[in-house]
Amino acid sequence: MPAPATDIRRAAVLGSPVAHSLSPVLHRAAYDELGLTGWSYDRFEVDEAALPGFLDELGPEWAGLSLTMPLKRAVIPLLDEVSETAASVEAVNTVVFTEDGRRTGDNTDIPGIVAALRERGIEQTESAAILGAGATASSALAALARICTGEIVVHVRSEARAAEMREWGKRLDVDVRIADWADAEQALTAPLVIATTPAGATDALASAVPERPAALFDVLYDPWPTALAARWSAHGGAVVSGLDLLVHQAVLQVELMTGRSPAPLTAMRTAGERALAAR
Template identity: 70%
Template sequence: MTNKHRAAVLGSPIAHSLSPALHRAAFAALGLEQWSYGRFEVDEAGLPGFVAGLDEAEWAGLSLTMPLKRAIMPLLDEVSETALAVDAVNTVVFTADGRRTGDNTDVPGLVNALRERGIDSVPAAAVLGAGATASSALAALAQICEGEVTVYVRSPERAREMAALGERLGLDLRTADWERGAEALERPLTISTTPAGATDAFAAGLAAEPGALFDVLYHPWPTELVAACAERGATVLGGLDLLVHQAVLQCERFTGAPVGPLAAMRAAGEAALAAG
């Protein structure tokens, strides 16, 4: 019988994180009364010391948010192919034999969230932005997009980075100038990975029948672009969809549960957002 019963999310800033609400709800739904899930303000400089100070006999795993998804990687014994592909670990599991293993649940979380809405494959897609979440979006699209992926970026350097990642993932990828981003919604699926307000200007230039939009933000919600797409009858998904689906996979890895309690975790996330 394992003594492992602790998990937590690390990052900086971290006070806004919904992860504790999601995982505590999951533990309750699974009847894991002894389990706890914390939240710790940890930056890149403090990460090695924090990890070294953990009693791994008690700790089952960690969730990592910015700016730690890359900084954690040198501290691990094993990193999954998915995490290596996008150069980001958001999940660490402390195994029974003392190993620290890193994975990325954002990528399958994106795929599962889309599949929940009936989007199993698309003939073409677009990505708005070129940061860490855009990398996860491309890795997800490598699984479900049958044709070209267009990434809208602000700089030549970002364009080169996205093109290189697309090549590694085997995607038919091209880049386009950010200012043309409104045309992204003409594709069957667009994933927006940008900060709040970045895509507001595109709302006015939408096609009459835009494709599905997955905007990874959950606050503010809905964004202007999401609202404009919804008004035109498009399928829209948000950051809570991603957060819940990736957290379900983390829960399964931490606890060994065969299926994470998706409904309970979503309800907890919705309640936390409603509470402000």
């Protein structure tokens, strides 16, 4: 049941580091657009050791939390319930507090990836490539499990990462093939490329972008565009940015926490773009 606009309700993003997070900008823009005058959204620097105590001290005015690293896995034992989506990758980025005090965990990154791609007209792909094998890569793999009908090639730097991605492929029941990072240029001809690496990691690949690239989803948003995304766009390929993902996953968080749907996607994206331009 949607909360009245004048209820005093709180939400926040937790993580370490968290000062860079755009979540307060996006959620506050949503509250303004929805007329939720009694709602506030903050950020708190919280690491794994401090998380249990932080949760225990929250009062009944709290509606929900957004979680960044390193808390997405650490929070799971502290919850009463975890959604099937979050359990599939052992990562919770959203906690919602129910009226009876239960803590429920969900993952909006996975449907957020799907929604961001769909917005750019990418409903399904016959194959895909993932660059990187960290936490975001597992969410990307779970998202591709919903829209990819064929093989997913994951380019990694170490055998340890390769083993992790093979295991995720088995758990998610998707066809995963591991390839060496040294051969990452080969990924750029895939119908859909998802880059999940830190800033600068794919810069050297920019010169290898083909003349007519298909679609690139680069999960970074600051700085933007990345060298890879800029070259991809210059060659006429479709580009989905990390801000697209951030906004779409935040839309789902707002809906879960407030009970209001649909959340104001356009207002949230505009607020995020303005905040990034001001940095």
